[in-house]
Amino acid sequence: MAETKTPIGFIRNEGRRLMDRWWQEMTAADGAGRPTAYVFVMGSLDEILRVFDLPINCPEITSLQTAVRGRSLEYLQTAEGYGYSPDICGYVKADVGLQLKDRQHPNGTVPKPALAIATNMCNTYIKWAEIWEQMYHCPVFVLDLPAWRGGDVTPRVDGEAFRNDRRYVEGQLRDLIGLCERLTGRRFDIDRLREVMAEVNRMAAGYQAVLSLNRHRPAPFSAIREGIVFQGISNLYRGTPEGSRFFEGAAEELRERIHLGMGTLNEKYRLLLTGTTCYAALKRFAELFEEWGGVFVHSTYMVFAGGGFGSDFAYDVTRPIESLAETLLLSAWRGFSTPMFYAQDWLAETVREWSVDGICFHGVKSCRTTSTGLPDVREWLRTHFDIPGLFIQSDLVDPRMWSDAQLKNRIDAFIESLAGRRATGSHEAGIRRPSDANAAR
Amino acid sequence: MASGHSVDAILEDCRALVEDPEFPAVHRWLEANPGGKVLGHFQVYFPEEIPHAAGMLPVKILGAGSAVQIRKADARIAAFVCSIIRSSLELALTGRLDFLSVFVTPPICDAARNACGVWVRNLPKVNCQMLYLPQNVTSPHAAAYLRDEYRRIAHVIEETTGRPIMEAALCRSIALFNENRRLLRELYRVKRETPWLLSAVEAYTLVRAGGVMPREEHNVLLRQVLELVPQRPGKRQDKIRVVFEGGYCEQPPADLLAVIQDACYIVDDDLLIGLRWLTEDVPTDGDPLANLARAYLDGSSYSPVQHDPRKPKPEMLLRRIREATAEAAIVAAPKMCEPGLEEQVNHIRALEKAGIPHLVMEFEEKMTVFEQMRMEVETFAESLLLDFA
Numbered sequence: 001m002a003e004t005k006t007p008i009g010f011i012r013n014e015g016r017r018l019m020d021r022w023w024q025e026m027t028a029a030d031g032a033g034r035p036t037a038y039v040f041v042m043g044s045l046d047e048i049l050r051v052f053d054l055p056i057n058c059p060e061i062t063s064l065q066t067a068v069r070g071r072s073l074e075y076l077q078t079a080e081g082y083g084y085s086p087d088i089c090g091y092v093k094a095d096v097g098l099q100l101k102d103r104q105h106p107n108g109t110v111p112k113p114a115l116a117i118a119t120n121m122c123n124t125y126i127k128w129a130e131i132w133e134q135m136y137h138c139p140v141f142v143l144d145l146p147a148w149r150g151g152d153v154t155p156r157v158d159g160e161a162f163r164n165d166r167r168y169v170e171g172q173l174r175d176l177i178g179l180c181e182r183l184t185g186r187r188f189d190i191d192r193l194r195e196v197m198a199e200v201n202r203m204a205a206g207y208q209a210v211l212s213l214n215r216h217r218p219a220p221f222s223a224i225r226e227g228i229v230f231q232g233i234s235n236l237y238r239g240t241p242e243g244s245r246f247f248e249g250a251a252e253e254l255r256e257r258i259h260l261g262m263g264t265l266n267e268k269y270r271l272l273l274t275g276t277t278c279y280a281a282l283k284r285f286a287e288l289f290e291e292w293g294g295v296f297v298h299s300t301y302m303v304f305a306g307g308g309f310g311s312d313f314a315y316d317v318t319r320p321i322e323s324l325a326e327t328l329l330l331s332a333w334r335g336f337s338t339p340m341f342y343a344q345d346w347l348a349e350t351v352r353e354w355s356v357d358g359i360c361f362h363g364v365k366s367c368r369t370t371s372t373g374l375p376d377v378r379e380w381l382r383t384h385f386d387i388p389g390l391f392i393q394s395d396l397v398d399p400r401m402w403s404d405a406q407l408k409n410r411i412d413a414f415i416e417s418l419a420g421r422r423a424t425g426s427h428e429a430g431i432r433r434p435s436d437a438n439a440a441r
Numbered sequence: 442m443a444s445g446h447s448v449d450a451i452l453e454d455c456r457a458l459v460e461d462p463e464f465p466a467v468h469r470w471l472e473a474n475p476g477g478k479v480l481g482h483f484q485v486y487f488p489e490e491i492p493h494a495a496g497m498l499p500v501k502i503l504g505a506g507s508a509v510q511i512r513k514a515d516a517r518i519a520a521f522v523c524s525i526i527r528s529s530l531e532l533a534l535t536g537r538l539d540f541l542s543v544f545v546t547p548p549i550c551d552a553a554r555n556a557c558g559v560w561v562r563n564l565p566k567v568n569c570q571m572l573y574l575p576q577n578v579t580s581p582h583a584a585a586y587l588r589d590e591y592r593r594i595a596h597v598i599e600e601t602t603g604r605p606i607m608e609a610a611l612c613r614s615i616a617l618f619n620e621n622r623r624l625l626r627e628l629y630r631v632k633r634e635t636p637w638l639l640s641a642v643e644a645y646t647l648v649r650a651g652g653v654m655p656r657e658e659h660n661v662l663l664r665q666v667l668e669l670v671p672q673r674p675g676k677r678q679d680k681i682r683v684v685f686e687g688g689y690c691e692q693p694p695a696d697l698l699a700v701i702q703d704a705c706y707i708v709d710d711d712l713l714i715g716l717r718w719l720t721e722d723v724p725t726d727g728d729p730l731a732n733l734a735r736a737y738l739d740g741s742s743y744s745p746v747q748h749d750p751r752k753p754k755p756e757m758l759l760r761r762i763r764e765a766t767a768e769a770a771i772v773a774a775p776k777m778c779e780p781g782l783e784e785q786v787n788h789i790r791a792l793e794k795a796g797i798p799h800l801v802m803e804f805e806e807k808m809t810v811f812e813q814m815r816m817e818v819e820t821f822a823e824s825l826l827l828d829f830a
Contacts, residue, residue, distance in 0.1 A: 082786065083785070083786040083789055083790075084782070084783070084786055085774075085782040085785075085803075087521070087776065087777050087779075087782060088779050088782050088783055089779060092783070120548070120573075120576045122551060123548065123549070123550050123551050123554070123746070123779070123780065124551060124779055124783075126576055126748045127745070127779065127780055127783040127784070128783075129748075130748065130754075130783075130787070131783070131787075133750075133753075134753075134755075134787055134790075139750075140748070140750065141577075142576045142577045142748050143577065144573065144575050144576050144577045144580075144583075144586075146573035146586075146590070147573075148571065149570055149571045149572075149573070149593075150557055150561055150568070150569045150570040150571055151561065151568075151569075151570075160589075160593075161589075161593050164586060164589035164590070164593070165586075167582065167585070167586070168580075168582050168583070168585070168586035171580060171581065171582030171586075172577055172580050172582060175577075175580050175581070175582070337554075340555070341554055341555055341557065341558040342558040342561065343558075344562070363519045363521075365521045367551075368519075368521070368522060368550070368551040368552045368555065368779060369551035369554070369555070371519050371521075371555075372518055372519055372522050372526070372551065372552045372554075372555030372556065372559075373517070373518060373519075373555040373556070373558050373559045374519060375516060375517055375518060375519060376516075376517040376518065376558075376559045376562060376563070377558075377562075379516070379517070380562055393519070393520075393521075
């Protein structure tokens, strides 16, 4: 087979095309009164929903898009006018505002939910789904994914506790299948599930290839600029050939960029983002670092909101439901919960593997899931691994929480400190292996 | 506990216990039980029968109110997190919880889940565990899962104490806690039916004491109080009967409750609902862990941090109001509490639809100034009294 060369610009153009197509499908589904499933980025269960041809709406994505389009404030204020506090999740409020505005989004129309699926990976998911339950009286299916319990972050898959978790998750998946059968009037087709899962495996491989390519110096993509495209496509097109092809093409384009010596900019400092970016000021957020040659080569967000595609992610399609349960659990332990709740070792390992100079901890007022313990993790990494970290705060989608001058001040100082480390050579001597620090505990 | 012979004397002792951030009752227990182990658990619910059956003292960790200034915890946890998470950590970081061998956090909210990581990193001598209580409570698989999750925690406890938890001991503990729950239900009945004999603040203090003292002693104390309360002098007043909703996790200051009860009778509430979570007796025969699991799922109260389609929270609040023959509600939420603030909107809509007067408020455990709130509550109560006149 002749080698195909993916053109530079594929990620941007194909990403935009797929996103536009998804919005067209959403709007068409609304027009046709077609039932839609509302899902979240951590544990969406697209594998099962696609068997029943249920279109998927991902409200975290529609909410962040209101911010990227510069329109989030009007949605937030609509929700606050309805009674939601300034102190709760901005994604929730942007979505409530959207629902109260007859589901009219700057990009199209969101259909009503016929079913909502929430996992316990973020407790706000459950409260959010309860809002739709109140608004639309739709069924809400909460999938429990018991994950990290304290202590070691790696579950003993042959242990009694993990077997218990696996039984529970598998049972719940069978409950969900029954619910989808009743909702759609269609019989479950296990061979179709195998096909979708095989496609997810393909996408996971592509996604992993994309992430790994950013170990290269200079990094061929920005984890917050193009990262947002990867997040969107991995969630909205999970289990589809278009989604898999996108990541294969993206990897090809990135290899081509590496071949041509193209980085995202004149890379001086390689950075890791913990938490999420501020979508209400996405471009500016990146610029504040890029002005200094700082490029985000990776982010925890690309892990926990990236479909749980850890390096060992792979479904065994010969035993689909069992494997789905097991892989979801492992994703919950390693991909969804560890980078948020007990992240220090994962971060230290990533710093080493991606040759990171420093970590930006972005505390998001809206999101206690990603942000509560960040000051502590930052301090731990500083004292145990000598990894420099910057802690800044703003929000996901609320432009009122963005303070440009204050952030610039702190970011400038942080980059200067990285420059100082580089000048003295302490950046190379300082970073220790997590195992060394564990042994010292 | 050296309780006196009057309700007032008992209450004074209890108040001293619950307001002291040094946990004097726990230290007394440790003096009487040298080598004894203590398990702390965060809000909302934890099956205390399990550590109790192992001879451990279960202690409820629910913040420090305004008794402790938060300094060290502020450097560990983001500022936009509720107070109870930070003040509980402050207690631990300042050595006040050095008696803990095990600390268990159910991941009731996103902040609590993160807090477990912070505790693990900073308190290496404490075995910190997350207990995943089911959110898919109507799944036919939830009970078996929860039984096994309880078994996992039981193993942690067994490793800590070095002794196995016998079924018979667990059944005896369940019986003891059944009695405690029965007494608490009785206390709430008294408060509901004769709020002029037992005020909300008094009842709250008595309930809260149960979280920091051996349950055997708490049962004795509650029996004494229930015997003595009918003998108290007290005269019924013309006050609005209200339900207070929003105290399931972070606790409002007792002074805030006092401000409300100056103007209204608080005839029911969800304060410390975790201590009253199981609403019926847990069977003492059969598999005790399975019985506890089944009771959690099917014989329990409600709170914003548990999803149960059989118990829509707004309808449950309306039922609480109805059953308490209350005329109004005070719908509160702790500052920065995501589940509480989100639930508040549903509650308000349901109350509006049902035509039930309500006052909405936000509180913080560290509040010290209540004048503004006093004015709001008094205005609310007076407007209702005039309306009903």
